């Protein structure tokens with residue numbers, strides 16, 4: 305059974321067609337064009353990939369399960385879990401007004417259409433974010449993952465902790481994100497698909513199998529091959545799968561504020577691919593400083609440019625700031641699954657020679673992925689993490705806008721703008737009816 309898979313290669317403009325081979329971690333891609341075939345190289349990578357690629361191989365659901373791993377060793381992993389946080393520590397965020405909702409600002413790329421690779425490159429250059437449709441991943445795979453993840457999050461807190469361990473940073477976490485004081489109205493599972501780690505043997509097999517199915521499908525490989533890639537390697541790519549669950553929040557914030565589900569940040573990796581259920585909440589920041597709510601669509605994948613891709617392209621592609629506002633009381637939970645593609649820790653991150661014009665200077669001092677990740681773990685979510693690696697001021701992000709994070713919540717007696725509530729409801733209704741259409 306051949307199943308088309310989700311990703312296309314996102315090559316920055318000017319690269320498409322010129323470079324026949326890019327390597328990222330363990331992945332080599334020949335031919336930067338839609339439906340490229342992935343080759344998994346046994347050789348150390350020469351340069352990381354920019355990515356998004358999907359081939360068309362079958363995902364055999366009967367393959368032996370892939371092992372998900374939790375790191376239990378190493379400096380950053382041995383720190384104690386952050387203390388539990390109370391409700392009034394969760395910050396508010398000022399939300400965009402309902403009439404600012406402009407979905408046209410979010411590029412939509414039909415991965416089955418001719419010219420998809422160029423559209424991906426355009427979207428990554430202009431916004432750093434796009435919706436991918438017609439990706440070929442069967443809804444049954446993402447729906448199964450959603451159902452199993454929901455069942456996991458419905459378990460008693462102690463069971464979730466017992467099964468996956470407290471997030472340090474991998475494992476199960478609730479309200480605290482990282483160990484530097486970031487908090488949000490969510491719980492999550494952070495899983496690694498890498499080596500040098502300890503297996504989460506007690507993750508419910510159905511959830512593990514559903515995760516495997518999605519990753520294998522997303523990469524366009526069968527699960528046997530995927531397992532061979534991630535098990536027993538000394539230093540493989542640093543890839544994570546994150547499952548976020550945002551239950552409805554009983555807090556009613558004032559005015560145009562929402563409760564922070566996941567605070568503003570850019571993803572540090574190369575690329576992130578997100579799929580959510582029908583509940584709204586994700587917002588991205590446009591270059592002009594406006595925050596735009598992203599209409600939920602379980603049929604689509606949403607793709608973010610990460611900080612590392614920004615550096616690899618010497619700033620031609622820019623990582624996108626994004627955040628999540630928690631669902632209000634009475635709304636449905638939001639469930640999102642995000643795949644983060646990062647290279648091996650020793651991988652050098654520097655502008656790729658292929659993208660540099662003659663005489664062009666690097667905007668960043670060179671670093672390895674491991675170095676950047678360690679630096680990221682020491683910062684707050686909203687920090688400008690690339691700042692410490694910049695060589696030139698031209699890459700400073702736009703100045704903070706009035707839409708930036710607001711002070712902590714001190715009251716439980718205020719409410720969301722009715723207009724904003726209406727938008728979330730309309731988005732969900734539209735999402736559900738689209739879905740009924742697709743599934744009919």
Ligand SMILES: O=C(O)CCC(=O)C(=O)O
Pocket residue numbers: 546548566571578580586626627628640642
């Ligand atoms: O949960 C979401 O929708 C997005 C979360 C996110 O940005 C992240 O986990 O990095």
Ligand SMILES: [Fe+2]
Pocket residue numbers: 569570571576626
């Ligand atoms: Fe993110």
